[in-house]
Amino acid sequence: xxxxxxxxxxxxxxxxxxxxxxxxxxxxxxxxxxxxxxxxxxxxxxxxxxxxxxxxxxxxxxxxxxxxxxxxxxxxxxxxxxxxxxxxxxxxxxxxxxxxxxxxxxxxxxxxxxxxxxxxxxxxxxxxxx
Amino acid sequence: xxxxxxxxxxxxxxxxxxxxxxxxxxxxxxxxxxxxxxxxxxxxxxxxxxxxxxxxxxxxxxxxxxxxxxxxxxxxxxxxxxxxxxxxxxxxxxxxxxxxxxxxxxxxxxxxxxxxxxxxxxxxxxxxxx
DNA sequence: ATACAACTTCAAGCCAACTTGAAGTCAACA
DNA sequence: TGTTGACTTCAAGTTGGCTTGAAGTTGTAT
Numbered sequence: 001x002x003x004x005x006x007x008x009x010x011x012x013x014x015x016x017x018x019x020x021x022x023x024x025x026x027x028x029x030x031x032x033x034x035x036x037x038x039x040x041x042x043x044x045x046x047x048x049x050x051x052x053x054x055x056x057x058x059x060x061x062x063x064x065x066x067x068x069x070x071x072x073x074x075x076x077x078x079x080x081x082x083x084x085x086x087x088x089x090x091x092x093x094x095x096x097x098x099x100x101x102x103x104x105x106x107x108x109x110x111x112x113x114x115x116x117x118x119x120x121x122x123x124x125x126x127x128x129x130x
Numbered sequence: 131x132x133x134x135x136x137x138x139x140x141x142x143x144x145x146x147x148x149x150x151x152x153x154x155x156x157x158x159x160x161x162x163x164x165x166x167x168x169x170x171x172x173x174x175x176x177x178x179x180x181x182x183x184x185x186x187x188x189x190x191x192x193x194x195x196x197x198x199x200x201x202x203x204x205x206x207x208x209x210x211x212x213x214x215x216x217x218x219x220x221x222x223x224x225x226x227x228x229x230x231x232x233x234x235x236x237x238x239x240x241x242x243x244x245x246x247x248x249x250x251x252x253x254x255x256x257x258x259x260x
Numbered sequence: 261a262t263a264c265a266a267c268t269t270c271a272a273g274c275c276a277a278c279t280t281g282a283a284g285t286c287a288a289c290a
Numbered sequence: 291t292g293t294t295g296a297c298t299t300c301a302a303g304t305t306g307g308c309t310t311g312a313a314g315t316t317g318t319a320t
Contacts, residue, residue, distance in 0.1 A: 019299095036286085045252055059277090097182050101213055150309090166268075189307090
């Protein structure tokens with residue numbers, strides 16, 4: 001069992017954030033020593049998952065739904081499958097964006113609007129918004 | 131030159147959002163007809179870029195810096211190169227996350243903490259936060 | 261000429277995800 | 291025993307990205 005400053009140190013999350021996450025049920029402390037929260041070390045794994053989910057653009061509420069509010073992950077298979085598919089989409093998009101950026105950097109066309117490569121990129125971008 | 135409702139229709143963005151984007155200098159109108167804004171059709175391309183950037187998790191201010199506040203994209207090569215690299219990172223991460231999710235769905239280990247595959251995923255996740 | 265729908269501005273409100281600040285509590289050490 | 295310093299709670303504030311609402315202004319259709 002570690003205290004909040006230790007958890008903060010290990011995770012890189014400020015204590016305020018950890019309290020906030022606990023408040024909204026993303027993590028939990030497993031007791032107190034006086035007033036002070038004590039956490040199980042496993043919480044660091046949860047935090048890593050959370051940060052991963054966030055970098056994927058998931059809102060905290062969704063992350064909570066995916067990894068479970070309680071101690072043990074409550075894994076809803078259908079939800080997970082859906083997320084994985086969503087990630088596939090997102091990865092595709094980001095790849096297009098990245099390639100687009102790299103292309104723009106070296107493209108010689110007068111205006112990007114005239115560049116077939118750029119137009120293709122835009123087509124993909126617009127498709128998504130449908 | 132098209133009006134705001136037409137631009138809204140074409141882009142799928144509500145008019146309020148378009149006015150907001152104009153206010154913060156992400157897009158611009160090229161005149162008025164009475165009070166009503168008129169936009170060049172090219173703005174749709176800008177909007178596509180914006181939406182692409184957003185789905186990549188870039189804040190609007192950064193998107194503005196990348197695509198330029200003024201009519202023509204002001205492309206800072208160094209900034210673009212950096213973004214492309216950042217996207218590479220993000221794509222890698224999302225791939226790990228996606229594979230992780232798909233794995234969890236089928237993993238038979240008692241706790242994911244015991245699963246070597248899962249632990250590897252967490253290692254990658256934690257590496258990023260460094 | 262007048263009514264109407266579609267625009268306009270501007271201020272305020274809203275949600276997520278936090279941070280900050282004030283005031284209190286506690287254990288550990290001198 | 292008392293003072294320090296790291297914790298605590300709770301309320302309020304902040305930022306980003308918008309939306310909503312009230313009140314005013316138009317071009318067009320009748």
